[in-house]
Amino acid sequence: DEPFEGGRHSFRLDKISAYEEENCKKLEASSGGGRTVVIDHPLVRHKLGLLRNKETSSKDFRDLVQEVAGLMVYEVTRHLPLEETEIETPIEKTRVFTLSGKKLAVVPVLRAGLGMVEGILKLVPNAKVGHIGLYRDPKTLKPVDYYCKLPCDISEREIFVVDPMLATGGSAVAAVGHIIERGGKKISLVSLIAAPEGIATFHEAHPDVDIFVAAVDSHLNEHCYIVPGLGDAGDRLFGTK
Numbered sequence: 501d502e503p504f505e506g507g508r509h510s511f512r513l514d515k516i517s518a519y520e521e522e523n524c525k526k527l528e529a530s531s532g533g534g535r536t537v538v539i540d541h542p543l544v545r546h547k548l549g550l551l552r553n554k555e556t557s558s559k560d561f562r563d564l565v566q567e568v569a570g571l572m573v574y575e576v577t578r579h580l581p582l583e584e585t586e587i588e589t590p591i592e593k594t595r596v597f598t599l600s601g602k603k604l605a606v607v608p609v610l611r612a613g614l615g616m617v618e619g620i621l622k623l624v625p626n627a628k629v630g631h632i633g634l635y636r637d638p639k640t641l642k643p644v645d646y647y648c649k650l651p652c653d654i655s656e657r658e659i660f661v662v663d664p665m666l667a668t669g670g671s672a673v674a675a676v677g678h679i680i681e682r683g684g685k686k687i688s689l690v691s692l693i694a695a696p697e698g699i700a701t702f703h704e705a706h707p708d709v710d711i712f713v714a715a716v717d718s719h720l721n722e723h724c725y726i727v728p729g730l731g732d733a734g735d736r737l738f739g740t741k
């Protein structure tokens with residue numbers, strides 16, 4: 501099984517973790533394209549290891565997904581513009597930095613994306629939250645839509661689409677497509693674990709949208725689950741299996 505060979509997987513990885521060095525070398529060898537950023541902070545890698553463990557309980561799994569999502573916010577928001585303003589400390593006047601530029605929106609892909617929202621909102625509490633309902637049909641593996649509600653000023657916001665798993669990429673491609681149809685312009689995808697196949701498919705469909713992930717795994721199995729992955733994120737979050 502050589503999932504990284506061939507022209508299908510054409511994308512560039514920024515910020516490569518040692519853990520994924522071997523995978524990433526192969527990925528980088530393929531040609532240009534969109535930007536995938538791997539967030540490889542030790543705390544993220546540690547918590548991801550706990551998430552992958554099948555013995556981790558639903559409660560711990562939920563807490564860990566929120567924590568990893570929160571840690572990823574640092575990297576995902578690194579480019580946000582700041583403006584200088586003057587304030588007074590109890591001692592004297594000084595200049596401080598305040599976030600400026602576009603307001604933010606977080607859009608979870610239901611269900612599993614919901615598990616990341618609170619962790620992100622802890623750090624960007626003024627972000628508005630939209631929802632996109634999609635599930636992957638177990639037979640066709642194609643995304644099936646059932647809900648879409650976005651903030652009315654979505655075209656003026658910087659948007660983070662969140663879904664823990666990027667497997668075939670079908671769900672993420674559809675979710676971002678719905679947001680673009682409704683006027684969304686500046687969009688990033690934030691996932692915990694991605695398969696190379698999903699990254700390639702996503703960049704092909706939405707070449708201007710960056711992907712932030714905590715790990716790039718090996719490949720998809722015959723049921724299009726990520727290997728080694730963490731299993732079914734929605735079921736593990738909500739205890740439905």
Ligand code: PRP
Nearest residue numbers: 610611612635636667668669670671734
């Ligand atoms: C999972 C996951 C993604 C999708 C990824 O959701 O949360 O949305 O599968 O697979 P893809 O990249 O091949 O489309 P699922 O369809 O299981 O729904 P759920 O969140 O309701 O459990």
Ligand code: URA
Nearest residue numbers: 667725726731732733
């Ligand atoms: N959805 C999941 O929850 N996990 C996978 O590995 C693939 C799709």
